Each structure stands twice: as C-alpha cells, then as structure tokens.
Amino acid sequence: MRRRLLRPALLCATLWTAAVCQAQVTVLENATLIDGTGRPPVANSTVVITNGRITYAGPKAQAKVPGGAARVNVAGKFIVPGVINLHGHLGATKGLVQDNKNYTRENTFHQLKTYANYGVTSVVSMGSDQPLILDIRREQRATGRPKEARVFTAFRGFTGPGGYPTKAPGMKGVPYEVSTPAQVEKALDELASRHVDLVKVWVDDHLGKEQKIPIPLVKVIISGAKKRGLNTAAHIFYYDDAKALAEGGLYGLAHSVRDKEVDAAFIASMKKSGTWQAAATFTRELSMFVYAQPPQWLDDPFFTPSVSPETRATLKSAAYAKNVAANPENMLYKGFLKTAQKNLKKLADAGVPYGFGTDTGPPARIQGFFEHLEMQLMAEAGLTPQQIITSWSKSAAQWLGASKDLGTAEAGHWADLVVTAKNPLTDINNMRTIEQVYIGGNRVR
Ligand SMILES: [Zn+2]
Numbered sequence: 001m002r003r004r005l006l007r008p009a010l011l012c013a014t015l016w017t018a019a020v021c022q023a024q025v026t027v028l029e030n031a032t033l034i035d036g037t038g039r040p041p042v043a044n045s046t047v048v049i050t051n052g053r054i055t056y057a058g059p060k061a062q063a064k065v066p067g068g069a070a071r072v073n074v075a076g077k078f079i080v081p082g083v084i085n086l087h088g089h090l091g092a093t094k095g096l097v098q099d100n101k102n103y104t105r106e107n108t109f110h111q112l113k114t115y116a117n118y119g120v121t122s123v124v125s126m127g128s129d130q131p132l133i134l135d136i137r138r139e140q141r142a143t144g145r146p147k148e149a150r151v152f153t154a155f156r157g158f159t160g161p162g163g164y165p166t167k168a169p170g171m172k173g174v175p176y177e178v179s180t181p182a183q184v185e186k187a188l189d190e191l192a193s194r195h196v197d198l199v200k201v202w203v204d205d206h207l208g209k210e211q212k213i214p215i216p217l218v219k220v221i222i223s224g225a226k227k228r229g230l231n232t233a234a235h236i237f238y239y240d241d242a243k244a245l246a247e248g249g250l251y252g253l254a255h256s257v258r259d260k261e262v263d264a265a266f267i268a269s270m271k272k273s274g275t276w277q278a279a280a281t282f283t284r285e286l287s288m289f290v291y292a293q294p295p296q297w298l299d300d301p302f303f304t305p306s307v308s309p310e311t312r313a314t315l316k317s318a319a320y321a322k323n324v325a326a327n328p329e330n331m332l333y334k335g336f337l338k339t340a341q342k343n344l345k346k347l348a349d350a351g352v353p354y355g356f357g358t359d360t361g362p363p364a365r366i367q368g369f370f371e372h373l374e375m376q377l378m379a380e381a382g383l384t385p386q387q388i389i390t391s392w393s394k395s396a397a398q399w400l401g402a403s404k405d406l407g408t409a410e411a412g413h414w415a416d417l418v419v420t421a422k423n424p425l426t427d428i429n430n431m432r433t434i435e436q437v438y439i440g441g442n443r444v445r
Contacts, residue, residue, distance in 0.1 A: 023050050026441055027065050028417070030075035033057060034425060036393030036408040038386055041425060047079060049415040052145045052441035057409050077435065078423050081393035081409045082121025082416035083371055084400070087233075087254050087279035089361030090125045090133060090151070095311045096363040098170035103130045111367055112136075112148035114306060116444045118368030119434050121416035122150040122396075122406060124357070126233065126254060127157025127200030128174050134194055144405075144414060145440030152400060154233070155191055157200030158184070158221055160213035164204045164235075168362075175202065178213070181220045188221070192228040197400065199225040200254065202235040203245065207329065215241065219248040231401075233278055239266065246270050252278030252399060254357065256340030258285070267350045276399050279357020280344045282377035283370040288333035291315060291364060292325035297373075302432050306369040315364065341381035348383060355399045356392035375428045385428040415441040 026049040033045035035057060046063035048056040056063055065071070090111055091103035115123055125133060133153050140146040159166060159175045166172050176187040191199060201221050205212040222232045222245070231251035236242040239260045242253055246269040253275065257266075269275070294316045297303050304312060314320050324330055348354060358374045360367045378388045397407025405414055417438040422430035437445035 022068060023066075024052075024441075025050050025066055025069035026415075027063075027069045027071045028074050028079060028419070029060065029071055030073055031077045031079045031419065032423065033079045033409060034081075034386075034389060035410055036081035036389055037410065038390045038394070041078075045079065047409065047415070047417070049438070049441040052414060054409060054411050054413050054415050056411055074419055074436075076421075078420045078425075078430075079409060080119075080389060080418045080420060080424055080431070081407065082418055082437065082439065083119050083356065083392045084122040084124075084396035084402075084406065085115070085120050085279075085357055085360070085371055085392070086124045086252075086355045086396050086399060087126050087281055087357030087359045088115070088123040088367065089128045089359070090123070091130060092128060092170055092174075093361055093363050095308060096314060098168070098363050100130065100170055100174065102170075103132060105132060105136070108132065108136060109148055111361070112146075112151065113444075114368045115149035115371075116147075116437055116439060117305065118371060119418040119431065119437050119445075120149050120368060120371050121418075121437070121439050122152065122400075122402075124152040124197065124400065125154065125361075126235075126359075127154040127202070128171065128361075129153050129155050143440075145442055147439065147442060147444055150406075150416075150439070152197040152402075154198050154200035155194055155196045156187075157202055157235075158187065158213065158218075159202040160211050160217070162211050163213050164202050164206045164210045167210060178217065178221075181217070181224075184217065184220050184224055188224045188228055188230075191225075192230065196230065198251075199230050199232040200235070201232060203241050204235055204237045207332075212241075215244050215248070218245060222249055222251075242266070243269050246273050246275040249273050250275050252276040252355075254279050255281045255284065255359070256343050258336040258340050258343075261339060262343045262346055267347065267352060270347070270352045271350075275352075277344060277347050277352055277354040278399055279355060279359070280340060280374075280378065280381075281357055281359040282337060282340055282344075282381070283374045284359040284365060285333045285337035285340060286373065286377065287365045287370075288330045289324065292321055292330065294321055297369075302372070303366075303369050306366050337377075341377065344378065345382040348387065353395060353399070354391055355396040356388070357396075372429070372432055375431055379428045385425045388428050389424065414439075 033042040094102040419436035421433035
C-alpha cells in the first residue's frame with residue numbers, strides 16, 4: 001500500500017489538486033541520440049523523461065519542454081539505449097566461487113548494481129535462480145523504476161538426471177533434473193505459477209563428458225511451455241542439437257553453435273520456426289582460455305570497479321594462469337570462439353534475428369565489463385556498431401516480449417539510457433566512455 005502511494009500518478013488522482021500536481025520531468029539536451037531503431041543518429045537532440053518514461057526523443061527544434069523540468073546539458077555526448085543482456089546469471093557467485101550459500105539479497109543487488117554501473121540496464125537470469133529473485137523482480141516491477149538492473153528470470157532451468165551443468169560447482173539441485181514427460185509437466189506447472197519470463201533448458205554433454213537430455217524430451221519442454229504461454233531458450237553447443245530444436249519450434253538459442261559452421265539448411269530451419277540467435281555469448285568462450293596469460297585489461301581502469309581487489313589479484317596471479325593453461329581442453333575454446341563468431345555473422349547476413357547476451361555471472365565471467373568485451377568480439381565478428389546497438393536494445397526487447405516498455409530510446413519506453421563521451425557508432429569500444437546511466441529516468445551512475 002505504501003509503495004503505491006508513492007506513485008505520482010496516483011497522488012495526482014487522489015490526494016492533490018491538479019494545480020499542485022507536478023510530474024517529475026528530466027530533459028537531456030544537445031547530445032547526439034542513437035535510439036536503437038537502426039535509424040541514423042539525431043544530432044542536437046532532446047530527450048524528455050516524464051515520471052521515468054521517455055515522452056519525447058528527437059530533434060531539439062521540435063521538442064516541447066515543460067516548465068519546471070530538470071535540464072541536463074549533455075552537449076558533445078552520445079545517448080544510447082541501455083544494454084539488455086539476454087543471458088546472465090545472478091546471485092550464486094561471490095568472488096570466484098559459485099555456491100548457493102552466496103545467493104543473498106545483498107550479493108544479488110551488488111551484482112545488479114554492477115551491471116547498471118556498466119550500462120547494462122536489464123538482465124535475463126538464465127535458469128540458475130532461487131526464490132529470492134522472484135521477490136526482487138516483484139519489487140522492481142511494482143514501481144518500474146529500480147535503482148539497479150531490471151531482472152527477468154527463467155527461475156530454474158531443465159536438464160536430464162545428473163546432466164550438464166549439475167556437476168559444475170554449486171549447481172547441484174539448481175536445475176530440474178527430468179527424465180519423463182510427467183516430470184516436465186509438473187515442473188512447468190511450477191514455473192508457470194511463478195510467472196517466469198521464459199523457460200531454460202541445457203542441452204549439452206560438455207564435450208562428451210556428461211549426460212545430455214534427450215532431444216525428444218526437450219521438445220516436450222518446448223511444446224509444454226508454449227501451451228502455458230511461455231517461450232523456451234536452450235543452451236546448445238552442437239549444430240545437430242540446435243537444428244533439431246529449431247525444427248521443434250525452439251524460440252531462442254542461448255549460445256552460439258560452436259562445433260561447426262552453420263549452413264543454408266540450418267538457416268532455413270531457424271527461419272521456418274522463427275528461432276532467434278538470442279545470445280551469442282562469445283565472452284563465455286573467451287573466459288575459458290583468456291586467463292592462461294593474464295589479460296592486459298585486468299589493469300584497465302574501466303575493468304577494475306567490476307571486481308573486488310582480491311578477485312583481481314587472483315586473476316592476475318601466476319598460479320591462476322598456470323591452472324587455466326594446464327587444462328588443454330580450455331585451449332579448444334579459442335577455436336570454438338572463432339566458429340561462434342563466423343556463425344553469428346552468417347546468421348546476421350542471412351536475416352536470422354539475433355539479440356545480445358554474454359553468460360556473465362559464473363566465476364571469472366565478469367558482470368558489466370564482459371558485456372563490453374562481448375561488443376568488441378561482435379565487432380570483430382564483422383557486425384557494425386549500429387547492428388550491435390540494435391541487438392541489445394530494439395531486438396533484445398522484442399525477443400523478451402518487452403517492447404512495450406523497453407528497448408529503443410523512443411517515446412513510451414522507460415528511460416533506460418546510457419550517456420557516453422565518445423561516439424559508439426564510429427567504434428563500439430567507445431561504449432566504454434560511459435559517463436551517465438539512467439534506469440526508469442533515475443540516474444544510477
Ligand atoms: Zn548460462
């Protein structure tokens with residue numbers, strides 16, 4: 001009840017007279033606006049934010065700014081939609097340790113604030129959650145104006161009995177381990193009753209080391225989710241699995257195909273079912289081998305706020321590097337990354353829709369900073385800055401079914417915005433010149 005009374009619209013309607021009822025208006029003026037639609041940028045723009053939502057975004061000449069607005073001069077700077085990360089994980093990792101004992105309100109908020117600090121204004125938590133996440137999501141949606149990244153969640157994902165990733169540290173008991181359609185239906189009922197934003201399934205044998213859930217059972221998950229009005233995203237690794245699931249009506253691939261290059265038959269399957277390459281997660285591959293030689297960016301002042309000094313010291317240590325380098329399997333991921341990059345470029349060129357996602361959150365997959373590395377790797381794959389920006393704004397919101405509220409910097413949407421000093425359209429790495437971040441019109445950086 002108390003939270004409701006804080007909402008300005010309700011105050012206006014019930015308590016105050018129209019004369020004293022003032023909307024909260026913030027105006028960002030004089031920047032170049034890159035709105036996420038893919039249209040050319042608007043130089044000398046005005047963005048009017050009323051009670052957290054954009055009510056105008058376009059040329060300054062046509063803007064009507066109400067009296068009493070708080071005006072922010074961002075001349076010479078660039079306004080870009082906040083990043084919607086379609087593949088993250090929350091709560092369980094602290095430092096470099098993944099354990100559900102870490103899944104506290106404090107740790108989860110710390111992570112959501114870290115994302116926000118790097119311009120990631122929404123994150124989809126992909127199947128590794130505890131009930132706490134549903135409380136946080138409910139609290140955020142009560143106002144629509146959180147002070148940290150917005151949460152979307154698959155809650156608990158599916159795998160087979162003892163399947164991937166239940167042997168990863170801290171992951172036992174997190175996903176549903178199913179072997180029959182009846183078990184699938186029961187779990188889907190629970191997910192539907194908790195109003196999850198999507199359904200997640202892991203389809204992987206971890207390079208032949210673990211049990212993979214059978215494809216026919218995954219198809220039961222996909223169709224059962226659909227019956228309940230839910231879309232399914234799949235962790236896949238292999239071409240054959242991804243193609244079979246696209247043919248089974250899968251909504252989104254939560255990783256790139258990494259064992260081989262996709263081809264015309266694959267693209268046709270994706271298009272026929274409307275399957276998205278929801279997240280390419282290049283930084284997931286990178287994280288497997290990059291620490292074998294401590295990367296230079298561990299000393300980059302843009303990186304350092306993303307982790308604790310202790311975590312940074314560990315990642316920089318010779319012992320950590322030696323441990324990563326000692327596992328020859330880790331080095332295979334250099335090739336998997338290259339294949340993934342070729343595949344995203346092929347899919348993009350063929351007109352298959354794609355979003356943006358990193359798989360950050362597990363140990364050494366650094367929330368906030370890795371989203372910027374992902375942009376860099378997408379550019380190296382051959383995507384233009386405009387394509388990359390659209391992937392995390394307009395496209396990501398569309399895939400989530402959140403286009404009414406989020407995505408582009410257009411009137412009607414929540415003002416989830418990033419202000420940069422340099423132009424990300426000339427070099428996507430200029431996203432690292434972040435100066436301000438807004439979520440629901442509130443400045444959070
Ligand atoms: Zn993941």
